[in-house]
Amino acid sequence: MPEVLEVDRLTKAYPSAGQALTVLRDVTFTLEDGDTCAVVGPSGSGKTTLLGLCAGLDSPSSGRVRLCGVDLGALDEDARAQVRNRYVGFVFQSFRLIPTLTALENVMVPAELRGNREARAPAVDLLGQVGLGDRLTHYPAQLSGGEKQRVALARAFINRPRILFADEPTGNLDTETGEKIIRLLFELNASAGTTLVLVTHDHELARRTGRILRLRGGEVASDERLRSEPAAVEKEAGA
Amino acid sequence: MKTGGGIGWILSMAWRDSRGSRRRLLLFVSAMVLGVAALVAINSFGVNLRRAVDEEARTLLGADLSLEADAAFPPEVEALIDSLGGRQSRRISFASMAYFPRTKGLRLVTVRAHAGDYPYYGAVETDPPEAAKTYLDGPNALVDRTLMRQFGAQVGDSVRIGRRMYRIAGQLLKTPREADAAMLFSPRIYLPIAGLDSTLLSRGSRADFEVYFKFDDGRDVEALGEALRPRLRRADVGVDTVGEVRDNWDEGLTNLYRFLGLVGFMSLLLGSVGVASAVHVYVRQRVETVAVLRCFGARAWPTFGVYLTQAVSMGLFGAFAGSLLGLGVQVLIPRLLADFLPVDVAFSVSWGSVALGVGIGLGVTVLFALLPLIGVRKVSPLLALRSAYEPEREKRRDPLRWALYGLLAGGVTLLAVAQAPRPLVGVGYAVGLAVVFGLLAAVAKLIMTLARTYFPSSWPYVWRQGLANLYRPNNQTLILMLALGLGAFLIMTLFLVQRTLVRQVELSGGAGRPNLVFFDIQPDQLEGVTGIIRANGLPVIDRVPIVTMRIAAIKGRTIEDLRADSTARLSWAHTREYRSTYRDHLTDAETLVEGAYIGVMPEDADVVPVSVERDIARDLGVALGDTVVFDVQGVPMTTRIASVRAVDWRRMQTNFFFTFPTGVLEDAPQFDVVLTRAPDDDASGAVQAAVVHAFPNVSAIDLSLILSVFEAIFGRIAFVVRFMALFSILTGLIVLAGAVIVSRFQRIEETVLLKTLGASRRQVLRIVAVEYLFLGLFATLTGLTLAVLGSWALAFFVFDTPLVVSPVALLLALAVVTGLTLGIGLLNSRGVYERPALEVLRAEG
Known part of the structure; x- marks a missing residue:
């Protein structure tokens, strides 16, 4: 299968008190179309840093990221933005909805950025799929945490991304709501055939993916492959 | 795509x-x-x-077209005037005392005596309207409205000018060529030339002679004016088109x-x-x-x-x-x-x-x-993944930011230059603004640093929290310092400069100094005038003889020569009439700058050693030892600059550009000025009335009159400037309100948190109050300090006088601006405490 994400000897260091603080060291892995992968590890292990680098939100100190065949290191910030718009979806722990936009408008934003003038219909459809068909004109402040994250899910899928990065998507939700969101996430992911990179502290949640990448002190401590068929994930999640 | x-x-x-x-x-x-x-x-x-x-x-x-001279036109000019043809009107203007017998009012006025149909364009507006024409038919006068009001005079009353009595035919409402403000300095009285008391135009008195033309033959008047100017300049006749x-x-x-x-x-x-x-x-x-x-x-x-x-x-x-x-x-x-x-x-x-x-x-x-x-x-x-810190370095490195700074500075300077009367003023204004803005910003930074460095840890919580708000993230210290400080600076500078200038005039009439001046006294009237003054129980503080003269030649070149030489620098100082005195000493308003003051004419000298005032010496381009030939009413007199003096012109006394030693001018035609001091307005009025009654050609200036005129003029100018400053103040208040509202949005989460942790409404409000109290105090204090410094600079460098600081006004300004800041701060914070925590946190989240 074609590789969606190729991470090669990725290192990230920040200057700190006159010295370089390495938060990620020599991380290498690849993901193919439809793969699901959880990145786990204790706080400060470099999970979010890895996610940011893989999604082209930040530049590595050394190493290389190829996203959908595009070498991100060769691109400037605007070009990386275009790559994200074309191939990437995001779900954040704290939802990151734009407070001045309605639920529908929030979902439409990535499609509009692509220049799609017909974004409304698919956005309404997606919001219907996540159970918010009656909340189209509500603003984020008028929605509960779970509802906000469902809007964020719809937004993540509006451009039919090839890869979805989810950063602790249930971190700000109670268990019951979190469970519903995860189920929805896997359903949407499976139906769209999207590759999923999920950063989480939750080992139960991690085990629902096909692969677990454990980070410790910025290095890959283990790379555990649980299964290779994304469809199995769907079945398990739905069970 | x-x-x-x-x-x-x-x-x-x-x-x-x-x-x-x-x-x-x-x-x-x-x-x-x-x-x-x-x-x-x-x-x-x-x-x-x-x-x-x-x-x-x-x-x-x-x-x-008009021709104007400060003496009666000589015969050759009269001949030229005749040859020009057209319709002509004459006017003679001079200062004189006007006496209103019914109310016993007395004041120095500008008399304009007319003959002919002037004005040909526009109209003299009077009440009643027909008086503008009929006053020329007999011994009638038109009197400026403000003067009528001052003395409670009415149409039909009499007014005496010199020895002649006139019937007030109407009040002057509007006259050509004159703005109303000019009336404050010297109110106008219009008379017919026919029947004018000729003693008022006696030798030594200043008068302007004008002739106005109206041409109905469509000739090119501007070209005529151009042609006449060089011819008439020699005769000291001005030409206006x-x-x-x-x-x-x-x-x-x-x-x-x-x-x-x-x-x-x-x-x-x-x-x-x-x-x-x-x-x-x-x-x-x-x-x-x-x-x-x-x-x-x-x-x-x-x-x-x-x-x-x-x-x-x-x-x-x-x-x-x-x-x-x-x-x-x-x-x-x-x-x-x-x-x-x-x-x-x-x-x-x-x-x-x-x-x-x-x-x-x-x-x-x-x-x-x-x-x-x-x-x-x-x-x-x-930042969507995590709130990262963006290094300030990157901001500073952004070349676009620096380009913007340049564009801003250039744009503001360009606007200031476009708006200023002269480009240099515009540049100065922009630089001045930059300095004030810079200083206010620097003080704001300093306050934040000081508050942080020397934080009073032992103060009660509410005070500490309020003070800490000055430097914590999202603080409004800088913008409020600019808005409030600038407003306070503007208003207070204006006020202090006004106070200083008024005080300067007041001081010039301080105890022991003369406050009443009689001038245009003929030699044969001197004894009579001083006698009346003494008889009224007032002292004759000084008597100053004055001789009028013109410069005929300077450093060996006649004024005619200089006029003909287009490269020579000829100014008003060369051609004006000088009123000089002779005395054997310097006055306390004078300081010797160069040379030696020679008080008595040396017997063996050929040329007269004179003393010149420093500024006029610069205008004339003369220095110690240079010769100046004066035309003393027809008699040439060669002089040599023996000394240069600095003169304090603000003193209420007679000051001169040239002073002569005694023993030279005593026999020249001259008039006298006598200075006295009246303890109050009644005594001043009584002695003026007595002198003018006996000697109608003598005029008087009362210091209180100058003061009132000065205050009136400055008051009107200040009103206009204050009106414009009001825009700045209101803008400042809007900026203040905006800044407070911004901080309200920023602090709302904090307030909710404090409330959740158990802070009472009173405590929350007190924290807000302390913050705005400090802000208002610091901003106003800085603005006021800058105002004092700015006013001092203006007083010292421009007005050459010590600054008059008004502590009461400063304290009042401090209280008002600080109070306003506090009030707006508290007003905007109302309601924040009542908002449910959940609603706030959700709205902000």
Whole structure:
């Protein structure tokens, strides 16, 4: 299968008190179309840093990221933005909805950025799929945490991304709501055939993916492959 | 297709993103409205004023051509006047005492004696109207309205000028060539020339002789004026044409309204700083949104475009609203300046000025908003994942930011130059503003540093929390320092300078100094005048003989020579009439700068050793040892500069450009000035009445009169300037309100948290009160300190007088501005405490 994400000897260091603080060291892995992968590890292990680098939100100190065949290191910030718009979806722990936009408008934003003038219909459809068909004109402040994250899910899928990065998507939700969101996430992911990179502290949640990448002190401590068929994930999640 | 945000997306995103903030954005931009309004009002008025001056140029002169001299025209000029033909009118103007017998009022006035139909254009407006024509038919007078009011005189009463009694035929309402303010200095009385008391024009008295022409044959009067000027210059006769008068007024009035424009410009800048600050906070609140947009593929410039669109919309709204308000305010300006204008200015919309106002308003708003806005380009999408710290270094490195600083400095200077009477004034103004802004900003930074470094840890919690708000993130210290400090600085500088100047005049009449001057006393009248003064129980403090003379030659070259030489620097100082005295000593208002003061004419000397005043010596280009030949009423007298003096002209006494030693001028035709001191207005009035009754040609100046005139003039100017400063103050208050509202949004979460942790309403309000109390105090104190320093500099360098500081006014200003800050701060904080915690946290989240 074609590789969606190729991470090669990725290192990230920040200057700190006159010295370089390495938060990620020599991380290498690849993901193919439809793969699901959880990145786990204790706080400060470099999970979010890895996610940011893989999604082209930040530049590595050394190493290389190829996203959908595009070498991100060769691109400037605007070009990386275009790559994200074309191939990437995001779900954040704290939802990151734009407070001045309605639920529908929030979902439409990535499609509009692509220049799609017909974004409304698919956005309404997606919001219907996540159970918010009656909340189209509500603003984020008028929605509960779970509802906000469902809007964020719809937004993540509006451009039919090839890869979805989810950063602790249930971190700000109670268990019951979190469970519903995860189920929805896997359903949407499976139906769209999207590759999923999920950063989480939750080992139960991690085990629902096909692969677990454990980070410790910025290095890959283990790379555990649980299964290779994304469809199995769907079945398990739905069970 | 290139993704990441096209024009359509930018526009729709700008509209959507402004939801919930539009009222706030309008409040911020309203800070611009007043500045734009002031500029549009002043510039539009200026256009109308120029049009009025152009349209009424003939009425400004009242004739096609006028000739003017400070002595009766010599026979050859009279012959020329005859040869010019046309219709002619004569006028003689001089200062004299006017006495109103019914009310026993006495005052120095300017008498204008007329013969002929002048004015040919425009009209002398009188009450009753027919008096403007009929007063010439007999011994009638037209008396300035303010003078009539001052002495309670009525039409039909008598007024005595010299030895002649006139019947008041009407009151003067409006006269050609004269603005109302001139009447304050010296009220006018119109008389017929026929029957004028000739003693009033005796030798030594100053009088202007004019002849006005009206030509019905369509000749080119401007060309005639050009042709006459060189011929008549030799005879010291000035030539005025309509074009010349129009140009003079144009220049003077342009300076006036441009100066007012500068004051308006100040409020525009203050508003801009407010907008910049508000946009700064607004952008800070949008950082997460920008990061999310970047995550989903928005490119840097389209994202920046979203907020630029909002800024441009704000600027457009502010500029249009300001222009509309400006047109409304414009109606007020002619009333405000009525006393200083020679023409009636009709209201009409100057679309050019409106366009300029909209352009400037929009340009300044966008320029100032751009500073915080360009940061949007640099927002990292990583911020959506985690709140990262953006290093300040990157900000400083951004070349666009530096280009913007340059553009701002250049733009502001350009605007100031365009608005100033002279380019150098504009540059000076821009530099001065930069210094004041810089100092206020520096003090703000210093206060924040000091509050942090020497934080009073032992103070009660409420005080510590309030004080800490001055330097914590999202503080409003800098913007409030600028807004409040600038307002306090402006108003107080104006006030202190006014106080200083008034005090200076008051001081010149201090105890023991003369406060009443009698002048134009003929030698044979001297004994009589001093006798009357003494008989009234007043001292004769000084008696000063005065001899009138002109310069005939200077350093071996005659004035005629100099006139003929186009390379020679010939000024008014060369051709004016000098009134000199002779005495054997320096007065206490004089200081010897160079040479030796020779008080008595040496017996063996051929030339007369004279003393010259420093400034006039510079104008004449003479130094110690140079020769000056004076024409002392027909007799040439060769003199040598023996000393140079500095003269304190502010003293209420007779001061001279040239003084002679005794033993030279005693026999020359001369008149005297006598100085005395009256303890009160009654004594002053009584002695003036007695002297003028006995010697009608003698005039008197009372210091209290000068003071009242000075105060009236300054009061009117100050009123106009204060009116314009009001725009700055109101702008300052709007900026203050805007800043407080911004901080309210920023502090709302904190308040809710404090409330959740158990803070009472009283405690929350007290924290707010302490913060604004400190802000108001520090800002006002800085503004007032700068005002004292600025006024001192003005007093020392420009007015050459010690500054008069008014502690009461300073304390009052401190209390009022601090109180206002506190009040607005508390007013805006109301309601915050009552808001449910959940609602607040959700709204902000």
